[in-house]
Amino acid sequence: THSAKISIREISSDNIITLLNRLRKQIGSDRIIHMTFHGGEPLLCFSLIKDIIEVIEKNFINIVISIQTNGILISKEIVDYCTRKSIRIGVSLDGISFHDNIGRFGKEGKYLYNRVLNNIELLIKSNIDFGILAVISKMNYESIYDFVKYFHTMGVKKFVLNPMLKLDGADNEINTDVLLENYLNLINYIDGVNNNICHPDDYISERGITTIIHSLFLNKSQQCYSLPCGAAMNLLACDSNGDIYPCDVFFNNNDFI
Numbered sequence: 001t002h003s004a005k006i007s008i009r010e011i012s013s014d015n016i017i018t019l020l021n022r023l024r025k026q027i028g029s030d031r032i033i034h035m036t037f038h039g040g041e042p043l044l045c046f047s048l049i050k051d052i053i054e055v056i057e058k059n060f061i062n063i064v065i066s067i068q069t070n071g072i073l074i075s076k077e078i079v080d081y082c083t084r085k086s087i088r089i090g091v092s093l094d095g096i097s098f099h100d101n102i103g104r105f106g107k108e109g110k111y112l113y114n115r116v117l118n119n120i121e122l123l124i125k126s127n128i129d130f131g132i133l134a135v136i137s138k139m140n141y142e143s144i145y146d147f148v149k150y151f152h153t154m155g156v157k158k159f160v161l162n163p164m165l166k167l168d169g170a171d172n173e174i175n176t177d178v179l180l181e182n183y184l185n186l187i188n189y190i191d192g193v194n195n196n197i198c199h200p201d202d203y204i205s206e207r208g209i210t211t212i213i214h215s216l217f218l219n220k221s222q223q224c225y226s227l228p229c230g231a232a233m234n235l236l237a238c239d240s241n242g243d244i245y246p247c248d249v250f251f252n253n254n255d256f257i
Contacts, residue, residue, distance in 0.1 A: 010045055013052045015242040020060055023236075029061060036090075038068035038248075046078060053085060066090060068133065070104060071116035079126045089130040090160070091120060096150045100140040124155040131158025138173040145185040152193070152204055160207040183209075 016035075023033060037049055049067070056063055066088035074089070082089055094100050098113045105112045123130045132151055136144060148159050163179075187209055194203050232246030239245065243257050250256035 009240040010048055011238070011240040012242075013048075013055050015238060016052050017055060017059065018242070019236075019238050019244065020056070020063070024060070032062045032064055034064045034066070036066045036068055041070055041073070042067050043069050043073040043078065046073070050081065053087075064088070068092060071119050072112055074119035074122065076122065079122060079128060083126060083128050086129070089123060089128060090133050091116065091123070091130065092133050092135075093120075094134045094137070095140040095143060096147055100143065100147075103137070103139065120151070120154070120156070130156075131160065132156055133160040133162065135162050135164055136174075136179070137164045141174050141179050142182065144179075145182045145189065148186055148206065149189060157202070157204050159205065
């Protein structure tokens with residue numbers, strides 16, 4: 001998960017079960033636990049994920065599972081399984097052009113980008129619970145409004161836009177005035193769409209904007225976007241070797257294990 005380190009470890013079902021048992025002792029069985037499998041690419045280990053899910057189903061209740069994937073390996077088999085098991089899927093994609101996604105697929109990976117677009121269409125047709133996560137960087141920050149509008153027109157309703165932080169030497173080079181203008185246009189677009197919709201299932205949302213609204217008006221928080229930060233309070237991250245961190249931002253930082 002860390003850009004400076006590559007690991008070939010796979011997480012084990014024993015580590016997951018140990019963590020869930022400890023959590024259940026702390027918070028009881030009634031509270032819902034949201035568990036996400038994510039990078040490295042989790043669909044490379046899909047058979048392992050299925051094994052873990054089978055163990056979880058036999059031993060726990062109120063566990064909501066999701067998978068965050070780059071979308072390359074999505075197939076009808078995976079979609080059908082996730083639909084049966086009510087597993088949510090998040091696809092990581094940074095824009096509507098191949099250029100916006102060079103950081104994900106490389107300069108020669110246009111066929112991978114096209115495959116992901118086809119797989120997004122498969123997800124839309126399946127009516128599975130899914131959304132798109134984009135990292136906002138100097139490559140795409142000027143087009144986030146167009147990005148959301150384009151995929152919403154296709155049928156996507158849930159979005160997450162994560163601004164790239166200056167970690168690992170990353171340099172944003174972002175004009176914040178332009179970024180703000182795009183966000184305001186996006187807010188107006190979402191507001192306009194939702195004001196003309198009768199059923200909540202058809203609402204469009206972007207998690208950062210939704211969190212701001214909840215914080216201002218509803219005093220409601222969600223996951224790591226809660227205010228104040230929810231690290232170690234309503235969020236934990238489990239590394240493949242079983243190490244626990246207060247948040248996945250701190251992976252491989254020994255001070256936070």
